[in-house]
Every structure is written in structure tokens, then in C-alpha cells.
Amino acid sequence: MNTRAAKAKPKAHVNGANDKQEFLELYRQMCLIRQFEEACGEQYSRGNIRGFLHLYIGQEAIAAGVMRSLRAEDYVVTHYRDHGHALARGLDTNRVMAELFGRATGLSKGKGGSMHIFDAAKGFMGGHAIVGGQLPLAAGLALACQYKGTGGIAVVFFGDGAVNQGVFHETMNLAAIWDLPLLFFLENNLYGMGTAAERTRAGGVDIYPIAGSYGIEAAMIDGMDVLAVREATGEAVKKIRAGEGPKFIEAKTYRFHGHSMADPARYRDHAELDYWLSRDPLKSFPKMMLDRELATAEELAVVRKSADDEVASAVKFSLESPPPAKSELFTDVYA
Amino acid sequence: MAELTIRQAIQRGLEEALQNDPNVFIMGEDIGKYGGAYAVTSGFLEKYGPKRIKDTPISEATFIGAGVGAAAAGLRPVIEIMSISFSLVAFDQIVNMAANLRYMSGGQIKVPMVIRAPTGAGAQLAATHSQSFETWLAEVPGIKCVAPSTPADALGLLRSALSDGNTVIFAEPAQMYGVKGDVPDGRFTVPIGKASVQRSGGDVTLVSYGHGMRVLHSAAEDLAKRGIEAEVVDLRSLSPLDMDTIVASVHKTNRALTLDMARRTGGIMAEVAARLQEAASDWLDGPVARVGAEDVPWPYNRELEQEALPRVEDVLASLKKSYGI
Numbered sequence: 321m322n323t324r325a326a327k328a329k330p331k332a333h334v335n336g337a338n339d340k341q342e343f344l345e346l347y348r349q350m351c352l353i354r355q356f357e358e359a360c361g362e363q364y365s366r367g368n369i370r371g372f373l374h375l376y377i378g379q380e381a382i383a384a385g386v387m388r389s390l391r392a393e394d395y396v397v398t399h400y401r402d403h404g405h406a407l408a409r410g411l412d413t414n415r416v417m418a419e420l421f422g423r424a425t426g427l428s429k430g431k432g433g434s435m436h437i438f439d440a441a442k443g444f445m446g447g448h449a450i451v452g453g454q455l456p457l458a459a460g461l462a463l464a465c466q467y468k469g470t471g472g473i474a475v476v477f478f479g480d481g482a483v484n485q486g487v488f489h490e491t492m493n494l495a496a497i498w499d500l501p502l503l504f505f506l507e508n509n510l511y512g513m514g515t516a517a518e519r520t521r522a523g524g525v526d527i528y529p530i531a532g533s534y535g536i537e538a539a540m541i542d543g544m545d546v547l548a549v550r551e552a553t554g555e556a557v558k559k560i561r562a563g564e565g566p567k568f569i570e571a572k573t574y575r576f577h578g579h580s581m582a583d584p585a586r587y588r589d590h591a592e593l594d595y596w597l598s599r600d601p602l603k604s605f606p607k608m609m610l611d612r613e614l615a616t617a618e619e620l621a622v623v624r625k626s627a628d629d630e631v632a633s634a635v636k637f638s639l640e641s642p643p644p645a646k647s648e649l650f651t652d653v654y655a
Numbered sequence: 656m657a658e659l660t661i662r663q664a665i666q667r668g669l670e671e672a673l674q675n676d677p678n679v680f681i682m683g684e685d686i687g688k689y690g691g692a693y694a695v696t697s698g699f700l701e702k703y704g705p706k707r708i709k710d711t712p713i714s715e716a717t718f719i720g721a722g723v724g725a726a727a728a729g730l731r732p733v734i735e736i737m738s739i740s741f742s743l744v745a746f747d748q749i750v751n752m753a754a755n756l757r758y759m760s761g762g763q764i765k766v767p768m769v770i771r772a773p774t775g776a777g778a779q780l781a782a783t784h785s786q787s788f789e790t791w792l793a794e795v796p797g798i799k800c801v802a803p804s805t806p807a808d809a810l811g812l813l814r815s816a817l818s819d820g821n822t823v824i825f826a827e828p829a830q831m832y833g834v835k836g837d838v839p840d841g842r843f844t845v846p847i848g849k850a851s852v853q854r855s856g857g858d859v860t861l862v863s864y865g866h867g868m869r870v871l872h873s874a875a876e877d878l879a880k881r882g883i884e885a886e887v888v889d890l891r892s893l894s895p896l897d898m899d900t901i902v903a904s905v906h907k908t909n910r911a912l913t914l915d916m917a918r919r920t921g922g923i924m925a926e927v928a929a930r931l932q933e934a935a936s937d938w939l940d941g942p943v944a945r946v947g948a949e950d951v952p953w954p955y956n957r958e959l960e961q962e963a964l965p966r967v968e969d970v971l972a973s974l975k976k977s978y979g980i
């Protein structure tokens with residue numbers, strides 16, 4: 321059983337009622353992602369979403385916690401498990417869902433699908449489905465920020481599986497020698513598809529020490545704790561903006577479902593899953609708010625309801641949206 | 656004779672090799688404990704153990720390159736790439752190592768290895784996951800490239816690949832693992848470099864491979880209703896190409912159509928059409944009819960993807976245009 325995250329110390333500081341709005345917002349984002357993903361699973365079984373679908377359920381605290389430190393001029397790049405990052409970055413819920421439905425109103429007009437979500441206007445530069453392929457792109461975006469002096473940075477999300485691709489190492493090296501304003505954010509959910517990280521990673525499941533060998537400062541945090549994520553990201557982003565070059569954060573987390581809809585996840589034992597389910601951020605975070613009297617049960621219920629409604633209307637919007645015109649097959653190939 | 660699926664035929668070929676040749680081992684992502692993304696190696700780890708069935712990190716360039724090294728030192732690696740779309744990150748190792756080493760070393764280094772990978776569009780996996788790089792690899796001298804469309808060919812070609820002295824790319828049509836067919840008993844083989852006539856007819860020669868065969872067989876049925884007898888040829892081997900079988904068929908039919916389920920431009924069928932033009936232009940009643948996927952990245956949306964993929968209607972329309980039939 322893998323319960324590594326238990327050893328990562330919770331770092332969150334709570335500053336009383338001032339944080340109330342902020343915490344409710346974090347909770348709203350996590351609820352939105354959870355509800356969105358549940359709806360995706362259902363729509364997949366109805367055949368409205370097809371192809372490969374990778375749910376983010378269990379990892380919500382990361383997307384929600386990271387994005388709070390970002391600004392409009394920053395870039396976000398991620399892999400195919402991308403809905404959570406997209407929603408937390410503030411992409412339009414309707415248009416993300418419509419993309420999964422393959423509709424003309426989707427962010428990529430239905431051409432990209434679940435694994436390839438883009439919203440360039442929001443600095444959301446994909447959704448990339450070749451493992452590790454997004455890392456150099458993020459370096460280039462960070463280079464552009466540095467070159468133009470925009471003050472922006474790039475954040476790149478990737479999984480424990482991606483660290484075994486050569487481009488991961490090459491990107492860290494390049495980012496380090498050029499002092500790129502780039503945050504490497506590793507979501508270590510302990511598995512790359514059906515393979516446990518401990519079986520494919522020399523040096524064990526803690527990956528962040530690799531960053532040190534490139535001279536990149538790294539931290540490991542509990543990815544089930546949205547405040548720990550927010551705090552660690554805030555610190556790292558501050559240093560990156562101050563010109564300290566790339567930083568690295570590893571968050572231990574867990575996907576509660578299989579790798580994709582095709583994966584029944586038989587390779588994980590029940591005790592392990594139960595352990596991680598018991599750390600569900602959608603349970604622990606509202607509980608903390610209630611315990612510390614930062615919110616009432618009614619206030620939390622209102623947040624949940626608004627997330628449910630937003631997702632329900634996104635499904636409705638998608639169902640009512642037209643498919644792309646046949647002529648779209650030939651557009652967007654060249655400038 | 657036994658009825659097997661393509662998946663079972665490949666399993667049989669792999670198991671035979673594991674049992675008969677101690678130098679054979681299999682490696683790839685999620686092939687062991689998980690049983691393979693398309694369940695081809697399901698149960699293998701339990702049966703053959705971790706020395707023979709190696710789960711790899713997601714490091715295609717390195718485990719394919721390591722396969723080259725192992726082969727050069729006398730082993731016979733069988734590598735599974737989860738999708739041929741992911742072979743791109745390992746192209747340098749495939750082309751510069753697996754394919755070029757023998758030549759560059761004046762014949763000293765041999766790389767007998769099989770690289771298996773599912774290929775092809777049609778499952779709404781969008782641009783990054785739907786590509787057909789066997790048509791790129793078929794151009795590379797020094798490696799061979801085969802693509803079965805029936806269970807018997809899958810087993811026969813795999814046996815040949817496993818005893819070949821070169822690296823063989825074994826492209827498996829991803830949508831056809833469940834296709835059933837009769838497989839002869841005994842140790843028959845299908846030679847690499849030999850096309851197969853799957854249906855005979857005297858009026859028109861239809862050529863494709865892999866997923867394209869389903870389209871050609873439907874087209875042949877449609878044509879038969881109009882009294883036109885199509886000869887349906889499965890390339891099976893993209894490299895080396897068996898032009899003799901195709902040219903012999905064209906001598907009989909005087910008409911030819913090539914179908915590529917991969918993008919039309921620069922695909923292997925473009926080569927077939929060009930060679931037909933060289934070898935049989937006097938025999939052809941019109942230009943070789945060519946059908947292929949649209950020259951665009953693969954879209955996710957189902958209607959767009961179907962629009963990009965060649966269909967029976969496209970085959971029939973193309974024949975009408977070239978030959979008026």
C-alpha cells in the first residue's frame with residue numbers, strides 16, 4: 321500500500337475569517353471540478369463523450385490551489401488529464417464541456433477533444449497527450465515571458481510517468497541554465513497508467529530530489545491539502561517572479577478512478593484506495609472550514625449547488641450545441 | 656484449423672516464441688502487470704515471469720534503443736509500443752540505430768527485433784493518438800514493416816518477423832483486434848514481402864492493408880452487385896513491397912485502385928501507385944485510382960473523423976472517375 325503523502329507535513333496556515341471568501345472560492349473550484357468530472361463519466365457512458373477520457377477526481381486540490389497564485393499574463397500548460405486545470409484557470413465551463421462533446425461551440429470547435437483543451441486568450445496552452453511533450457512548450461512560453469519582460473511566468477503540470485521521458489530532464493536543464501520563469505508542477509498520483517511509480521522510478525516514489533541535480537529548488541507537499549498547495553505555489557511563484565529562475569513542486573496525490581474510462585484499475589488494492597479516499601479534499605476541506613467556523617453548512621451547500629448548476633447547464637449547453645460544419649475539417653491546418 | 660481473433664493469433668505467436676527461444680523477451684509500457692493496453696500480453700507476466708516480460712518506464716526512445724543493444728548482443732527483443740503514435744519520440748533510435756547500424760558497420764551489427772504497435776484512426780482519439788507512422792517507417796531501408804489484417808496473417812507474419820534477421824515493425828490495426836478468422840494448425844508461416852489476394856476477380860484490382868481491407872471488401876460486395884468482379888489485394892508487407900502480385904493482378908484486370916487509411920499524401924500507397932505507373936502503365940485502362948485519408952491532422956469530433964477517413968463511397972467514386980465503372 322502506498323500512503324507516502326501521510327509523511328508530508330501539512331503546511332497550511334489559516335488566518336481567521338479574512339480567509340473566508342478565499343476558502344469558499346477554493347471550495348467552489350474543487351466542487352466544480354468534481355462535479356464536472358462526475359458528469360463527464362456519466363456522459364461518457366451515454367456516448368456523448370468518446371475517445372480517451374481521463375478524470376481528475378481526487379486531484380482537485382492541486383488545480384484549485386495552484387491557480388490562485390497566477391495572473392492573466394501567465395501561461396498554464398498541462399497533459400491530457402486537463403479538465404481540472406482548465407476549469408481552475410477560469411476557462412468557460414460550457415465551452416470546455418462542449419469540446420468534450422465534440423461540438424462547434426467547444427474551445428477547439430470539437431477538433432481537440434478531452435485530451436487537448438486550449439484557450440490561448442486565457443494563457444491556457446493545452447492539454448497535451450504525448451507524455452512529456454508539453455514540457456518543452458512550457459519552457460518556450462517561459463522564455464517568451466522573460467524575453468519580452470512581461471512579468472509573466474509559465475506553469476507546467478505533468479505526472480509521475482512523464483519524468484521518465486528524456487524531455488523532462490532536458491527541459492529542467494534548459495530552464496535552469498537560462499533561468500526561465502517556469503514552475504514545474506509534478507502531480508505524483510503514484511501511477512502512470514497501470515504501473516506504480518515505485519516500479520519505474522529509480523530512487524523511489526519521491527521525485528523532487530531530481531530537480532536538485534539541475535540546481536532547481538524543489539518542495540514536496542501534500543496534494544490533498546488545497547491550502548498546502550496554495551501556499552507552496554505562492555512561495556515558488558513569488559521567487560520565480562523575483563527572477564530566481566525555475567522552481568519545482570511535487571504534490572503527492574491520487575486519482576480515485578482508473579487511468580481512463582477503459583481502465584478498471586485492478587492493479588491497486590482496496591486498502592490503498594480506501595486510505596486515499598479517506599483523504600478526499602472535498603471532504604477534508606469543508607470539514608476544516610466547519611470545524612474552524614469559517615463557513616456554515618448552509619454556505620457550503622450553496623457553493624455545492626452553484627457548482628452542480630453550472631455543470632448541469634454546461635451539459636445542457638453542450639447537448640444543444642451543433643456539431644462543427646463538415647468544412648471545419650480543412651480549416652486551422654495552416655495560417 | 657482453429658478460429659482465433661487477431662489478438663489471440665498474436666498471443667499465440669508471442670507465446671510460441673517465448674517457449675521456443677530463451678533469447679526472446681518482451682518489453683513495453685504496461686505489458687506485464689496491467690496486461691497490455693490492448694490486452695495482447697494479458698497473463699504473460701504470471702506465466703513467463705519478469706525476466707521475460709518487462710514493464711518499462713514511459714521512455715520509448717530508451718527502451719527501443721536498449722532493444723537495439725540487446726539485439727546486437729544476441730537477444731531477440733519484442734517491443735510493444737502502446738500506440739504507433741508514440742513511436743515518434745523514439746524515431747531516432749528506430750531509424751538511426753535499428754535501421755542504419757548494419758549498413759554503417761559494414762554488416763557487423765545485426766538487429767533482429769520486433770516492434771509491435773497498434774495503429775490507425777477511427778476511435779476519436781484525435782490528432783496525437785490516431786496516426787499511422789508505419790507508412791513513414793516503410794520508407795526506411797534496413798528495417799521491414801508488416802501489417803496483418805487477418806488472424807492467420809497475424810500469426811504467420813509474426814512467426815516470420817520473429818525469425819527474421821532484421822528489425823521488423825509489426826503494425827496492428829487497432830480497431831481489428833477482435834476480428835475472427837480461421838488459422839491453420841501447424842507451423843505455417845507467411846513470408847515477409849508477399850502480398851495476398853483475399854478475393855479474386857477479373858475486373859479491377861483493389862489494394863490496401865490493415866483497416867483498409869474492411870473498406871475494400873465492402874466495396875467489392877457493392878461492385879459485385881453491379882456485376883463487377885474486384886480482386887482484393889492485401890499488401891500485408893509494406894516493406895519490402897510485393898509489386899509482382901499487384902502487377903500480375905493488373906495484367907488481368909487492367910484497372911487498379913489503392914486505398915490508404917492513413918493520410919493520402921506520401922503514404923505507402925503513393926509508392927504503390929507510382930510503381931504501378933512504372934511497371935504496368937501499358938496495361939492500365941486509366942490512371943491508378945487513389946483514395947486516402949484527408950491531408951489534415953485527425954479531428955476528435957466523430958463526424959469530422961469519419962469525413963477524414965476513406966469510405967466505401969469514396970472508393971466507388973474514385974473508380975468511376977478513373978475508369979467509368
Ligand SMILES: Cc1ncc(C[n+]2csc(CCOP(=O)(O)OP(=O)(O)O)c2C)c(N)n1
Binds near residue numbers: 401480715744
Ligand atoms: C509518449 C507516450 N507514451 C505513452 C503514452 C500512453 N500514456 C498516456 S498517459 C500514460 C501514463 C502517464 O502517467 P503520468 O505521467 O503519471 O500521468 P497520470 O495519468 O497519472 O496523470 C501513458 C503511458 C502516451 N500518451 N505518450
Ligand SMILES: [Mg+2]
Binds near residue numbers: 479510513
Ligand atoms: Mg501518474
